Amino acid sequence: xxxxxxxxxxxxxxxxxxxxxxxxxxxxxxxxxxxxxxxxxxxxxxxxxxxxxxxxxxxxxxxxxxxxxxxxxxxxxxxxxxxxxxxxxxxxxxxxxxxxxxxxxxxxxxxxxxxxxxxxxxxxxxxxxxxxxxxxxxxxxxxxxxxxxxxxxxxxxxxxxxxxxxxxxxxxxxxxxxxxxxxxxxxxxxxxxxxxxxxxxxxxxxxxxxxxxxxxxxxxxxxxxxxxxxxxxxxxxxxxxxxxxxxxxxxxxxxxxxxxxxxxxxxxxxxxxxxxxxxxxxxxxxxxxxxxxxxxxxxxxxxxxxxxxxxxxxxxxxxxxxxxxxxxxxxxxxxxxxxxxx
Numbered sequence: 393x394x395x396x397x398x399x400x401x402x403x404x405x406x407x408x409x410x411x412x413x414x415x416x417x418x419x420x421x422x423x424x425x426x427x428x429x430x431x432x433x434x435x436x437x438x439x440x441x442x443x444x445x446x447x448x449x450x451x452x453x454x455x456x457x458x459x460x461x462x463x464x465x466x467x468x469x470x471x472x473x474x475x476x477x478x479x480x481x482x483x484x485x486x487x488x489x490x491x492x493x494x495x496x497x498x499x500x501x502x503x504x505x506x507x508x509x510x511x512x513x514x515x516x517x518x519x520x521x522x523x524x525x526x527x528x529x530x531x532x533x534x535x536x537x538x539x540x541x542x543x544x545x546x547x548x549x550x551x552x553x554x555x556x557x558x559x560x561x562x563x564x565x566x567x568x569x570x571x572x573x574x575x576x577x578x579x580x581x582x583x584x585x586x587x588x589x590x591x592x593x594x595x596x597x598x599x600x601x602x603x604x605x606x607x608x609x610x611x612x613x614x615x616x617x618x619x620x621x622x623x624x625x626x627x628x629x630x631x632x633x634x635x636x637x638x639x640x641x642x643x644x645x646x647x648x649x650x651x652x653x654x655x656x657x658x659x660x661x662x663x664x665x666x667x668x669x670x671x672x673x674x675x676x677x678x679x680x681x682x683x684x685x686x687x688x689x690x691x692x693x694x695x696x697x698x699x700x701x702x703x704x705x706x707x708x709x710x711x712x713x714x715x716x717x718x719x720x721x722x723x724x725x726x727x728x729x730x731x732x733x734x
Contacts, residue, residue, distance in 0.1 A: 408734035410535030435513035455500035484516035557724030567593035575683030618664030656689035
């Protein structure tokens, strides 16, 4: 493996049970965001519930700005959604005192529909997202249905490793190679968004490498000495006490999760066994560590384990597996799929 290539990620539950095709059609990957927000009906911002397929979120935002006659910076959304999928998400347009020429019906692009248009007092902010609901169809699935059922039940009870998906790193891991060139003295990207993307890619890869070590050691879903734990669904991180007998039970019930590093400066650090493991992984990538330090990235933590909520499955026809489930914001559906089929 090249030093700046994505690491090989071990499986937690024994590897794929067979092969299957995902995203043979856009309708095979349906995503609906969960914001926990609803527009109130009055205000300076027009919120649009949009269904799209075959286009990315940024393209829809630009098209909405043109159609409504507003500046692109006045169009906002909570998060990016897959291009090769059917997705539903909110957009908000800032238009005080204006009746915009846009509403329910065909959208500003082919394969784009506006399902709801409603005013609200506030804009939709980036990251204002609780999670996403998924409905996936896996075609030509040759896995044994009984084995699949056992594996999915285990996942519903125990979760999966919370890896960052391969799309985080660009085609062929190109984001990591580009970041390495920059960190070794190359010219920094002029585009601010690209710089942020490269920094995020490096932090995500370092997290994946720490998590991979925990999976290999069988501790990705257990609280180790020195652990910083995270409350499920809350994001709050706390130091654990070595003599607290309740921690193992809370972890087994998925109430709390062990965490791994989003490398950077400051913040609370783990101790003991966890600190030693993480330091060994980070020290093996000194160029990336130095580059993140120069960029003054603030350290953070991410759960090593991903809870899969509302998991249900059935076989509508032979060799076709359909999965429905919900994941928190920042999680990748592909890390669930890879634990079942290849």
